[in-house]
Ligand SMILES: Nc1ncnc2c1ncn2[C@@H]1O[C@H](COP(=O)(O)OP(=O)(O)O)[C@@H](O)[C@H]1O
């Protein structure tokens with residue numbers, strides 16, 4: 234299952250995270266190892282407070298871990314709990330994020346929300362517009378391209394958010410409870426999108442979810458508890 | 471893609487309202503500057519227009535504008551006799567407030583030395599200059615008098631024959647111009663009863679005094695017009711304005727006249743200095759202070775507006791940072807809106823001012839130099855004001871999106 238360095242989306246060793254200190258100290262991660270191949274989509278399960286979001290922000294290079302190291306795109310990005318790359322540049326080139334809320338920019342249309350992600354990464358406005366249109370088409374919301382977020386349904390917004398996450402052909406997509414605000418039918422449609430994206434676009438996808446009914450769509454499911462990934466991963470059928 | 475413009479496009483109404491608000495505020499700043507200029511300009515306007523080389527006034531006074539000055543009417547002739555003097559004219563000016571068509575009309579009556587001076591130097595916008603020695607007047611446009619209006623002043627009725635513009639006294643009152651004799655008639659107008667009493671008093675004084683008792687003609691004179699009594703001169707004038715011959719030495723002529731024991735002499739520059747540094751000094755400083763305060767208030771208001779605009783977008787800024795946007799993307803978003811807001815506000819201020827300033831009671835004088843200066847100040851304010859918002863935006867962490 235473990236591929237060569239090129240085919241790995243992310244590899245993490247001994248990640249720990251401590252919030253606060255003294256009486257208020259919280260051990261959110263207690264030594265997490267993780268390895269995800271490109272083209273693989275995994276579910277991250279576990280009770281609230283298990284450390285799932287914390288793991289995602291650390292793998293997403295938003296927060297540094299207290300200790301541990303991470304390799305991504307063939308090079309070390311975290312060593313001894315310190316970033317070794319320009320994280321903003323790394324995020325815009327290699328990563329996509331999706332959250333429970335779509336977090337679209339309200340003053341940009343659906344197309345512009347995707348386009349801005351590409352322009353931030355140095356694409357010309359022309360190319361970015363073209364690419365955004367294509368992505369919206371791929372996700373089935375092309376007819377909504379010129380609508381503002383407040384005129385889109387929750388499911389449509391989440392599709393635009395996925396399109397935005399895909400904008401720069403990321404090697405890693407991180408989704409934190411992306412379907413929590415959707416009904417089960419639409420939730421499953423979005424989960425299906427992640428599977429499609431992972432398989433067709435060769436991205437590694439980690440989805441934090443509580444929805445066990447959609448687990449059949451994932452290649453693997455990891456269960457977290459008390460800052461640790463449980464010994465034997467529960468493999469989906 | 472220009473995020474600043476996209477945001478404005480989407481929140482156009484709010485942005486437009488904000489721009490109008492800032493525009494009106496800047497209009498006040500512009501207007502205050504214009505009033506300041508107008509005040510200084512009005513104060514020195516007459517001195518500039520009259521364009522005399524020297525002003526001869528009552529000894530030890532700073533007249534005729536800063537304080538009252540009275541010199542004998544014959545000073546004009548004495549000055550004309552001084553070598554290298556080209557011309558000398560009486561200057562008579564006083565402010566009156568009368569009723570015209572039921573509303574108070576405040577005006578400064580300025581005497582012209584008929585017949586040398588018929589008002590050629592006045593900028594006429596309608597009508598003509600004075601054409602006869604009495605009963606005609608040229609009025610400033612701001613008085614709202616039309617050509618042909620008749621107005622009773624003193625014992626006579628005057629007709630408006632010309633309209634001039636931007637002629638205000640040093641105190642900002644609109645001016646009317648009549649001949650010197652008329653202006654004195656208006657200034658020294660006495661009721662018939664006052665004249666009769668004065669003549670009776672003279673007669674009494676004369677009859678208690680030897681020559682009056684032995685010379686009946688003296689008593690006859692005493693009860694007649696004062697112009698018929700050699701001992702009583704014509705009414706005094708405020709000042710005498712002097713032009714010297716081309717190439718003459720100003721200091722030399724000034725020194726010659728200043729040596730007389732009954733007058734003081736000022737150059738036009740000194741006269742301007744008396745006006746700006748003394749007479750309008752307090753109003754000038756007050757306006758300058760107000761203008762400074764308004765600029766500070768505008769800067770604070772703009773900073774608050776831009777800070778609020780930034781706070782509204784703080785979540786979007788966090789999203790942009792999460793997506794890996796460089797700081798410049800965020801700074802540009804805020805800075806461009808700030809500069810645009812300043813620029814549009816400035817434009818609105820300028821255009822609104824064109825409409826509003828002409829109806830201000832005092833003259834609002836907008837000069838290019840001030841416009842450029844204000845443009846620079848607005849730009850600086852915009853940039854400074856956006857710093858608060860930029861500082862807040864820089865503090866945003868991308869994980870604020872996640873919580
Ligand atoms: N910024 C933070 N400061 C302090 N404690 C935190 C912070 N974020 C998360 N925690 C704590 O870390 C633990 C893991 O939280 P989290 O990663 O959000 O769990 P999950 O996403 O699985 O619900 C929890 O006990 C939570 O209270």
Ligand SMILES: [Mg+2]
Pocket residue numbers: 285286287
């Ligand atoms: Mg969570």
